[in-house]
Amino acid sequence: MRDVIILSGGERSSERDVSLRSGMALYDSLSKNFRTELIVYDKDELPSAIAERHDAIIFPITLGEFGEDGGLQALMDSAGLCYVGSGREASDLCMNKFAAKATVAERGVPVIDGVKFSVKGGKAMDLSRFRLAGDCVLKPNDRGSSIGVKKVTGENIDAALIDAHDGEFLLEKNIVGKDLTVGVLDGQALEVVEILPKHGFLDYDSKYTVGAADKICPASIGPEATKKVKAYAETAYRACGCRDWARIDFMIDDSGDMFFLEVNTIPGMTQTSFYPLSAQGAGISFDDLLIKLIDLANTRHGM
Ligand SMILES: Nc1ncnc2c1ncn2[C@@H]1O[C@H](COP(=O)(O)OP(=O)(O)O)[C@@H](O)[C@H]1O
Ligand SMILES: [Mg+2]
Structure with missing residues (x-):
């Protein structure tokens, strides 16, 4: 089996912290099953430590600009590297919320005006x-x-x-309602996660402060709505050309109408992140989830 190299960090500070913590969570799990290295990069360029690593599977857990928007993916493609996750085009599309909305709307997924x-x-x-x-x-x-x-x-x-x-x-x-998010693994929707603000109302500041939001999985939206949002998630994943995995955000309003918000091509993977919870809801442990993702990348490279 190939070695695994986890890549985390990034130059821009906004999501660097989540990337670093996700990288450590990945390291703890993957190192049980693979020879694993963790590389933290700081500049928006292909880290020299991976440029020649054709023997390895790269696992980018690189959030936001450059790491998630196709910049890094384009460089890894040019270098002929084997990596987990979406390629350049899908990454670039999903970083552009407006373009992603137009793409999924064409396939019948409802979006917000x-x-x-x-x-x-x-x-x-x-x-x-x-x-x-x-x-x-x-x-x-x-x-x-x-x-x-x-x-x-x-x-x-x-x-x-x-x-x-x-x-x-x-x-x-402005949609008044609940936030939902759904992990997708190799094209299949995992369980739906509902994000509950602790302070009882939807307030952007409190909801996204660490520890301010509670999550429930499966979401308390009933079987019909659950089935529908999973189908929308799978359609959105396919429409955007995602690969291996993605986490897709939706809102559901008080009358039960659902709306696509965005696709995250590299979901956060700290111990408390939404994607691992969505997988767990579908009966897939953190360890097994990562083995599956490595396997998908490995199979693609024909080894
Ligand atoms: N049109 C909207 N109406 C109400 N709330 C929204 C709307 N768009 C975004 N939000 C809120 O802001 C959060 C973040 O929006 P999102 O589009 O997912 O961007 P990101 O997660 O990249 O910041 C959502 O989870 C939701 O709570
Ligand atoms: Mg979001």
């Missing part, structure tokens, strides 16, 4: 064209982990944008 626009110097270009009525949510089009998700109304969008970084944003209708 919204628009994409650019911000430069704290100002949006011609936003009046498509201002949505009522409460809206403003979020970066291409950044993860709820960084900068804000609730706004038509009147205060301009004020909300003043501190915004340059780049693309999404403005969506």
Whole structure:
């Protein structure tokens, strides 16, 4: 069997911490079954320690910019490396929430009404064209982990944008309801996880602070809704061209309507992350999950 090299870290700080903790959780588990190394990288380039490792399976647990957006995947492809997870194209597509929404909507998965626009110097270009009525949510089009998700109304969008970084944003209708997330393993949906804010209401700050959210698995949404969201997750995974694994976020509103939010091509894998819980709900232990992922990458490389 090939050696396994876990890659974690990354230059940008936002998700580096989760990546490092996930890398350690992976190391603890994989080293029981494989000769395993853990490499932490700091720069947005192919780490020299893996460039020639054609004998190994690379397990990138690299979240966010570069590590998850196809940049790293393109470099690993060029170097002819064998790695776990989605390739360049799917990674790039899923990092772009607007493009991923359009792709899954084409296959019949419901998405939230919204628009994409650019911000430069704290100002949006011609936003009046498509201002949505009522409460809206403003979020970066291409950044993860709820960084900068804000609730706004038509009147205060301009004020909300003043501190915004340059780049693309999404403005969506605000959905009042529950957050759901579903792990997908080799095309098959695992169990549905429901995210419960501890403070009793959906508040972005509290919900995404470590320890502030509780999770239940299976989600308390009934068998029909569960079946539906699993089917949507599998459709979204296929539509985006994902490989090996992904975790797909949805919301369900009070009338039971479901909406796709985004695909995470590299899910967080700390001991308390959603993906391991989703797998556990489907009867797959953390150790077995990782063996399966290594096996999928290994089979692809014909060894
Ligand atoms: N249109 C929306 N209406 C209500 N809540 C939203 C909406 N979009 C995002 N959220 C909230 O923000 C969280 C993060 O949004 P998401 O699109 O998954 O981006 P990311 O996880 O990359 O930050 C969601 O889990 C949800 O709680
Ligand atoms: Mg999300």
